[in-house]
Amino acid sequence: MSAVTTRVDSGPSARSTAQPGSDGAPRRAFVEQAMGLPVSVHVRGDVDRPEVGTAVDQVWGVLHRADAVFSTWRPDSELMRLRRGDLCAAQVHPWLAEVEQLCVDAERRTGGLFSASFDGAHHDPTGLVKGWAVERAALHLRHVPGISWCVNAGGDLLAGAGRQAAASTWTIGVEDPRVPGSVAATIPLRVGGLATSGAAARGAHVVDPRTATPIGRDGSATVWGPTLLWADVWATALFVDPDEGAVTLEGADPAYRSLVL
C-alpha cells in the first residue's frame, strides 16, 4: 500500500507550530497510512530527541511489514500466496505461524466467541493481526528515553512509556455507535491497550463464529487492559455476545475491563 506520510521533520523550528497538550507538556504527533488504516503515534515528554523519529520510523516499518505478510486485500501478501499454494508453510514468514497459534489460543480462551476460522474454509487472522502488529511495532517506542506514547491504529489504542520514563494519561473518547460523530464515554488510558468492536458501516462485518452469520445488532463493545492484542480479541468476543462474553472474560482475565454500548 502506498504510504501517505504527514510527518514534519524534527527540529525546534517545526515544533513551534505544535500545540502543547492540556497539561502544558510538549506533545508531538506522527501519522502514517498503514495496513489500510490511518495510524497516529503521539508522544509526550522529550519529544525532540532523535530517538523519537527513529523509533517512529521503525513503528511504520513493522506495520508495513505486517501488511505485506498478512493482508487479505493484497494478492501478493504472504498469506494470500500461501492460500493459493504459491508458497508452502516452510517458506513463509514465521510471523504467520505465531499469529496462527495466537488465533487458536484466542478461540479457546473466548469459548469460541472469537475465531479466525469460522467458515471452515480459510484461516483469516485479520481480527487479531492489527492489535498484534501494533504491539510489536510499539516495542520500538518502549526503548526511547524520556517519553510516554500512545498509538492509535484506526481505533485500536496502545499506550505506554519509554525507557525509564513515566506513563501519562491519555483521554480516550469512545464513539457512540448509534450516533456517529458523538462521544459516549471517555476512558483514561495510561498503560495498556484499548479496542472497540462493533457494527461496521461497510466492509467486513463481525461474524458470530457459532452461526457463521454476521451480527445484525448495532452497538459496540470496548475492552481495555494490559495488552492491545487481547483487548482486541475480547472486544470482538463481547460484541458477538455481550452477556456470555462478559462472563467468559471475567473468568479468563479479570485484568481487562469492558464497556458495552
Add this chain to the structure above:
Amino acid sequence: MRRITLWALSTLTTLVLLFSYHTSTGGSGTASAAGTSVQAPAAAGSGTTDSGTASTDSGTTDSGTTDSGTTSGSAASKTYDGDTVQTRWGPVQVRITVVDGKITASEAIVYPNGNHEDEQINSFALPVLNQEAVSAQSASIDMVSGATVTSEGYLSSLQSAIDQAHL
C-alpha cells in the same frame, strides 16, 4: 476562510435520518441495556494496567460555539482541520478548535448533505464538549476509538484534526 463545500446526495432520506438534529437530552448517547460490564480489578497487580473507569455521558448534540476559521492571538485559540475522509454519504472533514491544549469545539466543515446547509452543521459536534458543566477531563480528548473509525469519516477526521494539532 474555508468554503463549505456542498455535495449532492444519492440517498437523501437515509442522510436526513442519520444526521437529524437531536434535541432530546435523554436519548442518543446513553449506554444500552446490555449494560456496562466492568470487570473486577486485578487482584495481584500482575499487569501494569493503570486503567481507570469509564465515564458515560448522555449524547446531547447541542449547538457548538465555534467561530470557524479564527485564530485569535490573545486567547491562543487555534483551529485544526482534519483530513477529508470519504464516507458512504460523501466526504466529511472535521475542524476542531483548541484553546490552551483543550478541544473546545468540533464541527464538520465539509458536510455530505448538499441540501441542508442551513441545518445545524454542529450536529456532528462532540456533545461532551458542549455541555454546560464539562469536566476538565472530558474536554481534553486525546484519542478516539470506535468500531467504525475506519469506515465512518467523522472519527477518522476528528483523530486527524487532533493529529494536526500536534504535528
